[in-house]
Amino acid sequence: MWQLVINIVYSACTIFLVAISFSLIFSTVRFFHFAHAAIITFAAYASYALSAGASAPLPISIVIGLLASSGLGLCLERVVYRPMRNSGASLLILLLASLGLYIVLQNTIALLFGNDTKMIRGPDIAPTVSIFGARLTDVQIAAIATAVAILLAKLYLVDKSRVGLSLRAVAADPELANVSGIKFDWAMGVAFLLGSFLAGVAGVFRALDVGMTPTMGLPMLLLGVVAVVLGGVGKTLGVAIASVLLAFFQQLASWKLGTHWEEAAAFLLLLAFLLWRPQGILGKTLRKVTV
Amino acid sequence: MSDGLLEIEDLTKSFDGVKALDGFSCSVRKAEILGLIGPNGAGKTTLFNVITGFLASEGGKAMFRGINLVGQPAHRIARIGIARTFQDLRLIRQLSVLDNVMLSFRNQPGERLGNLFFRWKNTREREVFHRKQAMSLLEETGLAEKASDPAGDLSYGQQKLLSLVCCLAAKADLLLLDEPVAGIAPEMIERILSIIRKLPTEGKSAILIEHNLDAVMEICNRVIFMDAGAKVSEGTPEEVRNDPKVIEAYLD
Amino acid sequence: MEYLLHILILIGIYAILSVSLNLIAGYTGMLSIAHAAFYGVGAYVAALMALNLHSPFLVNVVGAVILSGLLGAVVGIPSLRIRDDYFVIATFAFQVITFSVLNNWISFTGGPMGLPGIPQPTIFGLKISSHLGFLLLVGIFCAITLWIIHRIVRSPFGRVLKAIREDEVFAQAAGKNVAAYKVLVFVIGAGMAAVAGVMYAYYISFIDPTSFTVMESIFIISIVIIGGAGSLWGPVVGAVVLVTLPEFLRFVGLPSSVAANLRQIIYGGLLVAFMMWRPRGFLGEYAFRSGEVRE
Ligand SMILES: Nc1ncnc2c1ncn2[C@@H]1O[C@H](COP(=O)(O)OP(=O)(O)O)[C@@H](O)[C@H]1O
Ligand SMILES: [Mg+2]
Numbered sequence: 001m002w003q004l005v006i007n008i009v010y011s012a013c014t015i016f017l018v019a020i021s022f023s024l025i026f027s028t029v030r031f032f033h034f035a036h037a038a039i040i041t042f043a044a045y046a047s048y049a050l051s052a053g054a055s056a057p058l059p060i061s062i063v064i065g066l067l068a069s070s071g072l073g074l075c076l077e078r079v080v081y082r083p084m085r086n087s088g089a090s091l092l093i094l095l096l097a098s099l100g101l102y103i104v105l106q107n108t109i110a111l112l113f114g115n116d117t118k119m120i121r122g123p124d125i126a127p128t129v130s131i132f133g134a135r136l137t138d139v140q141i142a143a144i145a146t147a148v149a150i151l152l153a154k155l156y157l158v159d160k161s162r163v164g165l166s167l168r169a170v171a172a173d174p175e176l177a178n179v180s181g182i183k184f185d186w187a188m189g190v191a192f193l194l195g196s197f198l199a200g201v202a203g204v205f206r207a208l209d210v211g212m213t214p215t216m217g218l219p220m221l222l223l224g225v226v227a228v229v230l231g232g233v234g235k236t237l238g239v240a241i242a243s244v245l246l247a248f249f250q251q252l253a254s255w256k257l258g259t260h261w262e263e264a265a266a267f268l269l270l271l272a273f274l275l276w277r278p279q280g281i282l283g284k285t286l287r288k289v290t291v
Numbered sequence: 292m293s294d295g296l297l298e299i300e301d302l303t304k305s306f307d308g309v310k311a312l313d314g315f316s317c318s319v320r321k322a323e324i325l326g327l328i329g330p331n332g333a334g335k336t337t338l339f340n341v342i343t344g345f346l347a348s349e350g351g352k353a354m355f356r357g358i359n360l361v362g363q364p365a366h367r368i369a370r371i372g373i374a375r376t377f378q379d380l381r382l383i384r385q386l387s388v389l390d391n392v393m394l395s396f397r398n399q400p401g402e403r404l405g406n407l408f409f410r411w412k413n414t415r416e417r418e419v420f421h422r423k424q425a426m427s428l429l430e431e432t433g434l435a436e437k438a439s440d441p442a443g444d445l446s447y448g449q450q451k452l453l454s455l456v457c458c459l460a461a462k463a464d465l466l467l468l469d470e471p472v473a474g475i476a477p478e479m480i481e482r483i484l485s486i487i488r489k490l491p492t493e494g495k496s497a498i499l500i501e502h503n504l505d506a507v508m509e510i511c512n513r514v515i516f517m518d519a520g521a522k523v524s525e526g527t528p529e530e531v532r533n534d535p536k537v538i539e540a541y542l543d
Numbered sequence: 544m545e546y547l548l549h550i551l552i553l554i555g556i557y558a559i560l561s562v563s564l565n566l567i568a569g570y571t572g573m574l575s576i577a578h579a580a581f582y583g584v585g586a587y588v589a590a591l592m593a594l595n596l597h598s599p600f601l602v603n604v605v606g607a608v609i610l611s612g613l614l615g616a617v618v619g620i621p622s623l624r625i626r627d628d629y630f631v632i633a634t635f636a637f638q639v640i641t642f643s644v645l646n647n648w649i650s651f652t653g654g655p656m657g658l659p660g661i662p663q664p665t666i667f668g669l670k671i672s673s674h675l676g677f678l679l680l681v682g683i684f685c686a687i688t689l690w691i692i693h694r695i696v697r698s699p700f701g702r703v704l705k706a707i708r709e710d711e712v713f714a715q716a717a718g719k720n721v722a723a724y725k726v727l728v729f730v731i732g733a734g735m736a737a738v739a740g741v742m743y744a745y746y747i748s749f750i751d752p753t754s755f756t757v758m759e760s761i762f763i764i765s766i767v768i769i770g771g772a773g774s775l776w777g778p779v780v781g782a783v784v785l786v787t788l789p790e791f792l793r794f795v796g797l798p799s800s801v802a803a804n805l806r807q808i809i810y811g812g813l814l815v816a817f818m819m820w821r822p823r824g825f826l827g828e829y830a831f832r833s834g835e836v837r838e
Contacts (some may be wrong), residue, residue, distance in 0.1 A: 032628045084819055092574055092831035095628055096768060097818035100762050103811025107804040115800075218757070222639065225632065264643035267636040274625055274633050343716065369718035381713040383706045385829075393699070394706050397718045401699030404727060418699060461717070502667070 004251065006134040012247035013147035014202065018224030019231070019239045020154060025073075027234035028170050028191035031094040032225075035076055036199055037217035038105030043069035043200030044207035044216075045109050048120050057123060066200040073196025077188055078102060104216070110214035117211040122206075143205040150198065154236045163190060168234070219263065226270040230234030296321045296496050297465055301351030302341050303332075304520075311337040312490065313520035314351070319465065320383075320496060322491040326511030326528065327500045334356065334520040335500045336378050339467045343375050344368040349452050355465070370397050374463035376454045378470050378500075384443030388434060388453055391442050392425040393459040425460060432486065448479035456488055466497040472506060484510060508532065516540070548674035552746060554786045555681035556739045558686045561766040561778035563735030568764065569772030569829055570696055571728045572708030573622050576760045577634040578736050580618075580641035583755025584611045586744040587645060590658045593745075600745070607741045608692025608734040614641075615733025619726040638760050645752040650710035657751025664745045677746050684742060688735050695731075695773055704728065705773075707831065758807075765814045771827030780825050785810055 018040065047065030050056045056064075068236050080101060084094060128135045158164040170187040202224075206216060223246065231242030246266060254267030297319040304312040311334040319325050327335050340346040342353055344365035353360040360368050363487040369375075374395075382391050400406045401414045417490060429435040432452060437445060442453060449469055458466045468487065480503070488510050492499050501507050507514060507528065514531040516524040524534040531537055564578045567646050585607040592603040621633040652658070663672045664680070671680055695701050703724055706714040709720050744750050762785070770781020789806035797805065822830040 032631065080815065080819065089818070089822065090830070090832045091628060092631070092819050093818050095631060095820045096764070097815050097830065100765070100811045100814030100816075100818065103758075103761065104815065107807040107811065111801060111804045112809075222635070229629075229632065231705075258647075260647045261643070264640045264647070267639045267643075270639075271621070271633060271636050274629060274636075275621055345712065345715070364720075365715040366718050366720045369716055375716055377712075377716070381710055381716070383709045383713060385709050386702070386705060390702055394702055394714075394719075395717045399699045402703055402719070404700060404731075407698050407700060408691075409693075414698070421699075443588075457717070 002132045002134040006136060006249045008244070008251050010136070010140050010144055011250065012244040013144045014205065014220075015223050015227050015246055016147050016151065016240055016243035017143070017198060017205070018200035018220050019227035019243055020150060020236065021195045021202060022221065022224045023228045023231075023233060023236075023239055024167075025191045025195035026197065026228065028167055028187055029081070029094075030089040032098065033081075034095070034098040034218075034221070035101035035105060036073075036098075036195070037221035038102050038109070039069050039073050039196045039199045039217070040220055041109055041202035041214060041217035042072055042105065042203070042208075043213065044120070044203040045113055045118075045214075046214040047204055048113075048118055048207065048212065051120060052118075061120075062204055065204060066197055069200035069203070070142065070193050070197040073192040074189060077192040082185065082188070106214055106217070113214065115214060117213050118207075119211045120207045137209065139205060139208040143209070146201060146205070150201075151236070151240050159236060167191060216271070223266055226266050229270060230273050294354065295319065297342075298354040299342070299351070300353070302338065302348045302353060303339055303350045304337055305350055308519045310334075312341060312348070315516055315517070315521060316351075317522060317525070319496050321464075321496055322494050323496055323497045323512040324487065324491060324510055325496070326500055326507040326514035326515060327517065328502070328504065328531075329517040329523075331429060333517045335517065336469055337487060337520075338517075339375060339469055339498075339500070343373060343465065344528045346506055369461070369463075372463070372464040373467065374458035374461035375467040376451075376458060376469055376471055378473075380447075380450055382442040382450055382454055382457070385441055387422075387439050388429065388442050388445065389422070389425055389438040391453060392428060392456055392460045393421055394419050395460040396424070397461055428456055428459055433482065448475035451475055452479065452483055455483060459486070464495055466495065468497055470502065471499070472501065472503055480506070505531075545674050546800070548678050550790060552674065552742075553677050554782050555678070555685045556742050556746075557763070557766060557782040557786055558685050558779050559681075559739040559742070560763050561770065561782050562688055562692050562775075563732045563739075564763055565767045565772060565774075565778045566692055566695065566704075566735075567728055569767055569774070569777070569827070570701065570708065571704045571725065572829070572831070573619075573725065573728070574627075574631050574764070574831055575618070575619050575729075575732075576631060576757065576764060577632040577637045577641070578732075578763045579755045580638045581611045581615060581733040581736035582740040582743070582759070582763075583641060583645055583752070584614055584681050584822050586750050586755070587652055587658070587740075588737070590661045590744045590750055591651075591742040593661055594658060600666055604741050607737040611737030612730040612734040615729040615731075616831035618733070619729030622729070623722045623726045635757065638757050642752055642756055645755060652752070655751060655753075657749060658744075659749045661744050661748045661750070663748070671745075677742075682743050682748070685758075686736055688738065689775070689779070689821060691731075691735075696775060708773075717782070726807025726830055730757040744746075762810065764809055767824075768819050768822075768827070768831075769810075769813055769824050771796060771824035772831070773829030774826040777824055777826035777828075784825075785813075 004202050021037055025036065043065045046068040047061045050061035050064055080097060081094060083099060128137050129141060166183065167187050167190065170184055202220065203217065206220065227239055227242040227246050229239030230246065246269065249269055250262045250266055255261045295318040299318065300316045302312050302315045309483060315338060329335055337346065341348045344360065344363050348361045355373065356371065358371060383394065400410065400417050403525060406414045426435065426438065429438055434449065434453060434456065442450065445453060455471055472483050484506055487499065499507065499511060511528055514528050515522055516531050516537045518540055523540065524531050524537050560578060560582055564575065568574050588607040588610045590651040592598045592606050618637045619632060622630055625633060646655055665669055671677060703714060703719050706719065707721050707724055714721050766781040766785050767778045768778065769785065771777025789809055792802045792805055817824055
């Protein structure tokens with residue numbers, strides 16, 4: 001029983017990390033940045049390359065890996081998305097470009113590192129801790145602690161800080177009526193930098209926990225997207241609640257139907273929400289095409 | 292009121308608690324032009340949106356030829372004889388002027404999938420027929436030489452004219468015209484007004500929302516002044532113009 | 544020679560896929576990433592019918608089209624409530640779920656092991672076994688698809704579709720039943736994708752879920768967009784370019800594992816480049832816009 005609860009908590013935390021990183025970007029730029037999936041993967045492989053390839057100490061490899069994924073996110077924003085936006089590309093065109101970017105990045109990683117699962121550290125050094133009889137590895141505990149810390153930080157620091165406020169000013173003003181170009185570009189940069197960093201965190205935890213593959217980012221991102229849609233875009237608390245709900249639902253599905261139905265179950269939930277309550281749990285009504 | 296074409300009773304619509312329509316009632320007779328005036332935000336456009344099914348009324352009814360329009364989908368209302376223009380000017384800007392007019396004909400066999408494959412000959416004949424009709428409409432209204440240009444390339448005034456032509460193509464009995472001459476050049480205003488003026492002679496009715504009071508006074512048989520979603524005054528253009536409540540509202 | 548025929552057959556199959564997706568996405572403006580799902584359902588229905596019921600080829604085509612068309616209606620329904628990127632996500636969800644069913648409903652679909660041993664098709668007593676025969680078959684179905692799409696888009700029906708793409712409100716005010724058109728277009732597109740699936744299943748004689756992934760869906764939409772959405776021949780051009788271009792890698796003599804990744808990098812890069820500099824593609828008449836929000 002406890003093991004089940006702990007499993008749900010852990011899986012909710014991993015979903016939340018991706019979801020909050022995606023939500024940060026999506027609520028600001030408002031297009032689906034699919035290449036975010038590759039950012040998740042990239043952080044893991046960058047850390048791996050440093051620690052396994054250049055035999056740097058693990059913590060340092062991870063920090064550099066995270067910074068590198070931030071840098072890559074910012075780079076995509078500056079080199080690809082911003083020029084497109086400035087030339088008036090629609091949100092759907094940006095979405096399609098991001099799909100292309102994802103394909104390029106994911107396959108480049110596969111070319112460089114191969115398709116097999118890579119471990120960032122040997123499986124032998126994964127000490128487990130027992131909490132009320134439920135077993136957890138140190139990585140899992142660290143992931144849970146990080147997710148909770150990020151949730152609290154997002155709620156009480158970022159959302160209330162000047163950076164958070166200006167991000168939200170941009171997010172709340174789709175026509176950009178009251179936001180200057182400079183402010184918008186700046187908000188965009190910050191969103192990509194922070195969002196890509198958090199995505200990297202999710203990717204590295206995943207790699208530490210079960211290892212990495214070049215395609216691991218997309219299913220992770222998609223689950224995160226489900227949580228964002230369920231929770232309401234830009235609603236930190238909503239996304240957190242949705243992550244728990246989604247983790248619970250997935251556990252339920254995997255218990256009742258088998259592990260391999262987890263993904264289908266998550267997407268069924270997404271469809272139900274899109275049709276029934278597209279604004280998410282806590283969101284306000286979506287704007288529709290109206291007269 | 293046996294000659295009432297459209298009988299509106301008690302329509303109500305609110306946005307976030309603000310009543311845009313507050314128990315609005317009126318009627319439109321056959322072959323008359325009803326002017327609808329009132330300050331910005333009075334609910335005039337909302338009335339059109341409710342009548343044409345783009346917004347759901349929270350109560351009341353709108354009877355048109357024995358059918359209650361409230362609750363009907365927009366496309367069905369458009370098919371039973373009501374055509375409209377939009378205040379913010381809607382056209383298919385990427386399609387040609389001619390295509391916009393042709394799109395506006397109702398009941399085209401070529402719009403049904405089966406007919407494309409099983410009644411192709413008849414379908415094509417109807418299309419040719421509609422094309423002729425559309426061209427003659429464009430000729431009558433002076434847009435013929437622009438027929439193959441994208442609608443978005445027309446001037447603002449020409450686009451407003453085109454959206455009126457689209458309403459004519461609909462062969463509707465009732466036209467709802469939302470500020471058809473706002474913001475355009477005087478000679479284009481005259482062209483558009485002359486088309487509207489002719490509607491009653493063809494047995495058609497119209498509700499005309501317009502801020503240009505001279506135009507309203509000249510071509511409307513009857514005028515309603517509305518404010519805050521409700522009717523304030525109704526009568527002949529003269530009566531409404533001289534109604535103290537209207538004068539007061541306009542002085543405010 | 545066989546190799547050349549093989550490439551032409553693939554082009555034919557992808558032409559059917561992209562031309563039919565173009566009807567949904569390019570002409571009607573519903574950007575869908577679920578086309579590989581319809582493709583897969585078509586392939587699986589035909590394969591299962593051929594293997595279990597031993598029914599003749601043309602019957603299987605009809606069965607595949609009907610089932611996939613029904614699924615198309617289901618996917619089309621969300622387009623009535625949600626739009627733009629949310630709709631893309633909804634189609635994405637359908638794609639993931641379909642793949643998951645193909646992959647996990649092992650007793651029915653064979654799961655990851657797939658369905659081997661699909662018999663060679665027989666049409667009017669004629670057994671098709673050579674590459675040339677398959678090319679002819681695919682060519683015929685491709686021509687039929689193109690002819691149907693041609694007739695649709697050059698008709699008043701097609702005019703309504705373009706109107707829906709540009710401004711649903713105007714289309715409704717002109718008396719067009721937008722909801723019905725959208726669902727119908729999805730049914731048509733899905734049915735045609737199923738035909739491509741049937742061709743593929745019979746041609747390869749073995750199918751497994753990896754041919755019908757999210758990535759495959761993205762590949763098909765890339766063909767449409769790079770070729771040119773909203774133009775009749777654009778997707779055909781796109782299919783020719785995107786299917787043949789990576790084949791040149793073969794001649795450079797790269798190992799197949801590298802070639803597979805490079806192939807993807809090429810089309811992903813092309814997609815980015817086109818979106819940046821030529822969002823209408825080679826022949827396109829339409830660049831995807833998001834619905835204008837008016838209040
Ligand atoms: N789609 C809508 N959403 C929210 N509020 C609206 C909408 N349409 C109109 N309103 C509000 O309803 C009121 C009436 O608007 P409208 O009918 O456009 O007035 P008019 O056409 O007379 O100028 C206004 O207060 C307006 O802000
Ligand atoms: Mg108005």
